[in-house]
Amino acid sequence: MKVTIHYCTGCNWLLRAGWYAQELLSTFGESLEQVALAPSHGGHFEVVIEADGESEALWERKRDGGFPEIKELKRRVRDRLDPQRDLGHLDRQTP
Known part of the structure; x- marks a missing residue:
């Protein structure tokens, strides 16, 4: 499974795109x-x-x-990659 993050260079969104990529790789390896x-x-x-x-x-x-919160993006990737996977604190409701 491949993920591609398209980002606007004129809007200077490279750092944001890179951070999302880093977070996805850290979680899903x-x-x-x-x-x-x-x-x-x-x-x-x-x-x-x-x-x-x-x-x-x-x-x-x-x-x-707008832009996704990282927990929502990780949930969407997980739901396609491995729906049974537990994302730990991201899957728990906060009071």
Whole structure:
């Protein structure tokens, strides 16, 4: 399974995209085949997951209203990668 993070270079979103990539790799490690950063333009920010030759946009800034919280992005990746996987404190409700 591959994840590609498209980010707008004109908006200076490289650091944000890199941080998301680092967080996904820290959590899922070798369960992910690849996390790639793809420069884009025009305010484009999108996280796409590819598995078995099919691609799906997990998050799109304009469609989903801004940038994802990391716990939500990790949940969406987990739900496609290994739905039974426990994400520890990310899966627990806070009071």
